Amino acid sequence: MKKTPLKTAQRQVEAVDMLGGVRLFRGLDAGQLAETATAASWLKKDAGQRFFAQGDPACRLFVMLRGRVKVSQVTPEGHQIVVRYAGAGETFGCVSLYGAREYPATGEAVTSSEALAWSREAIARLMNRNPVIALNALEVLGRELFDIRSRYSELATERVERRIARALLRLVRQAGRKVDMGVLIDFPVSRQDLGEMTGTTLHTVSRILSSWEQKEIISSGRRRIVIRLPHALVSIAEDLDDEYS
Amino acid sequence: MKKTPLKTAQRQVEAVDMLGGVRLFRGLDAGQLAETATAASWLKKDAGQRFFAQGDPACRLFVMLRGRVKVSQVTPEGHQIVVRYAGAGETFGCVSLYGAREYPATGEAVTSSEALAWSREAIARLMNRNPVIALNALEVLGRELFDIRSRYSELATERVERRIARALLRLVRQAGRKVDMGVLIDFPVSRQDLGEMTGTTLHTVSRILSSWEQKEIISSGRRRIVIRLPHALVSIAEDLDDEYS
DNA sequence: CGGCTGCTTGATCGCTCTCAAATGGGGTGG
DNA sequence: CCACCCCATTTGAGAGCGATCAAGCAGCCG
Numbered sequence: 001m002k003k004t005p006l007k008t009a010q011r012q013v014e015a016v017d018m019l020g021g022v023r024l025f026r027g028l029d030a031g032q033l034a035e036t037a038t039a040a041s042w043l044k045k046d047a048g049q050r051f052f053a054q055g056d057p058a059c060r061l062f063v064m065l066r067g068r069v070k071v072s073q074v075t076p077e078g079h080q081i082v083v084r085y086a087g088a089g090e091t092f093g094c095v096s097l098y099g100a101r102e103y104p105a106t107g108e109a110v111t112s113s114e115a116l117a118w119s120r121e122a123i124a125r126l127m128n129r130n131p132v133i134a135l136n137a138l139e140v141l142g143r144e145l146f147d148i149r150s151r152y153s154e155l156a157t158e159r160v161e162r163r164i165a166r167a168l169l170r171l172v173r174q175a176g177r178k179v180d181m182g183v184l185i186d187f188p189v190s191r192q193d194l195g196e197m198t199g200t201t202l203h204t205v206s207r208i209l210s211s212w213e214q215k216e217i218i219s220s221g222r223r224r225i226v227i228r229l230p231h232a233l234v235s236i237a238e239d240l241d242d243e244y245s
Numbered sequence: 246m247k248k249t250p251l252k253t254a255q256r257q258v259e260a261v262d263m264l265g266g267v268r269l270f271r272g273l274d275a276g277q278l279a280e281t282a283t284a285a286s287w288l289k290k291d292a293g294q295r296f297f298a299q300g301d302p303a304c305r306l307f308v309m310l311r312g313r314v315k316v317s318q319v320t321p322e323g324h325q326i327v328v329r330y331a332g333a334g335e336t337f338g339c340v341s342l343y344g345a346r347e348y349p350a351t352g353e354a355v356t357s358s359e360a361l362a363w364s365r366e367a368i369a370r371l372m373n374r375n376p377v378i379a380l381n382a383l384e385v386l387g388r389e390l391f392d393i394r395s396r397y398s399e400l401a402t403e404r405v406e407r408r409i410a411r412a413l414l415r416l417v418r419q420a421g422r423k424v425d426m427g428v429l430i431d432f433p434v435s436r437q438d439l440g441e442m443t444g445t446t447l448h449t450v451s452r453i454l455s456s457w458e459q460k461e462i463i464s465s466g467r468r469r470i471v472i473r474l475p476h477a478l479v480s481i482a483e484d485l486d487d488e489y490s
Numbered sequence: 491c492g493g494c495t496g497c498t499t500g501a502t503c504g505c506t507c508t509c510a511a512a513t514g515g516g517g518t519g520g
Numbered sequence: 521c522c523a524c525c526c527c528a529t530t531t532g533a534g535a536g537c538g539a540t541c542a543a544g545c546a547g548c549c550g
Binding site for chain 4: 053159160200201203204221222
Binding site: 073129134141142 | 307343349376382384386387390393474484
């Protein structure tokens, strides 16, 4: 891990470029973006390293530049929950935006990743100077609220198979990469991870993926999943049980 | 249902009084509060009537003055989910704070209720003039995000009995009223409602409440629940299976 | 090449849903 | 004030989804 202010001109340019596309900073002009970038520190983590851990004082907000971070929680009983995966351009560790003292979750890089980070004070200062950031933050949080509520409904009302299908489709949307066999989910995902995303066990996930593999809907390996027939997954997810004949 | 601007001096005074305690408007001085109150319209709904329905254009934000509103969703398959119950001083219909076009849920009075409402434009104007409102809104949304995530974890990892225990304890905290037998949940809650809060069926809820009634942990009737031994519920919720001897 | 980590698969158990039917309390209308 | 009806609730029986327990297997990294 490295942690440095944004010194080099090269990085500065890169960062401004990136920040222009970040929803949290939408509406800022080039000068304001540069100022924002100046206030950031730059972090690099290898796969497996953490940006922050559950229970740490919530002191910073992050924007992914490159890579993928897994945001997950452990319950008091020791069960794991994957809250989401964030990719380039997305904001995470949003806790610093509101009052919480501690991170309620852990943010761990699943591939080699780079991110920008702002201290709580820096964010407060930026929001003060550019009130539009607070409005953007509302949109970001609102979006997250909407997503988690959708997933809550799913979990409350739907069978495991469908939940897994939806989780895969979501991953495809977020990190799908066309390969010759179909669409690859472009970062390592284990059966365990999928289980923690959908509120089930790795055993059940394994069984279901195996059955899909037999039907040639997917093709998977160690922490690696390729969707060959996305349409079939959609059918499962939406209960168009037309058996994709 | 009535819908009027805040005309009478009486109401105006009441409203300002109330708004001072609302988190969304914390930090505003008396003058700003009065200005805020002036921009509101005043609504009264009887039990069963709706403030807004899922799918309606999301045009207004509400603050409860009195009563209780049930915020619930229906899934495409027709399953109901109770998102939360909001009481006096709480904000609901927060959708207008961020970009969503439509209400993702329905807000229905469960007891005779009164609320103040602001149009999307009014809110935007107020936030512009008093940027602190946007910061408060971040806190409100952040809090909601935290709550829903907790419930998501529960749903993903815990058995029905414990989820129901937690739901009841939450209701006690929100709307518990001391009565001679214990603590009454001070608005009508059916087994169906509890089921929709915890992702289960009314049958299972009924069975579990019956068993608790036998153990004299609760005492309940038609849409009416009194908790007689809150400690016992906590034991169930937290897995201190000391059988509250 | 060896060990670790992730994956597969079988067998069984039990929680919870589903379907069915009966009961009873409360509110409404006469 | 009473009778009726509706709706919330209770309770039973049975099925089945998915968890749990238990091995064994196979890539991959060191």
